[in-house]
Amino acid sequence: MKMKSALYKQRKNKLVCGVCAGIADKFGWDLPLTRVLAALLMYFYGFGIVLYILLAIFLPYKEDLDRDNYGTGPRRRKDAEVVDDDDKDNDGWFW
Numbered sequence: 001m002k003m004k005s006a007l008y009k010q011r012k013n014k015l016v017c018g019v020c021a022g023i024a025d026k027f028g029w030d031l032p033l034t035r036v037l038a039a040l041l042m043y044f045y046g047f048g049i050v051l052y053i054l055l056a057i058f059l060p061y062k063e064d065l066d067r068d069n070y071g072t073g074p075r076r077r078k079d080a081e082v083v084d085d086d087d088k089d090n091d092g093w094f095w
Helices: 018-026 031-043 047-058 062-070
Strands: none
Touching: 018 031, 018 047, 031 047
């Protein structure tokens, strides 16, 4: 099952809220380059800060999406029926 093409944040490699780390992971960009571009966007244009805050509030964490899509914990085994061996001369051999 593939993850949908959506933006997300990351808990791993986060500096403030994980927005830049999620964007860098999503598009395969270098993380420091993404952070520098985000800082330049925030410095030169006022909407960069507002955009970052909105993304920090509304984007889900990648780890939460993975948990919802793939689950966590150990695999569960099926409930199998018990084999009832009624042989009187059972010596442990099958033949």
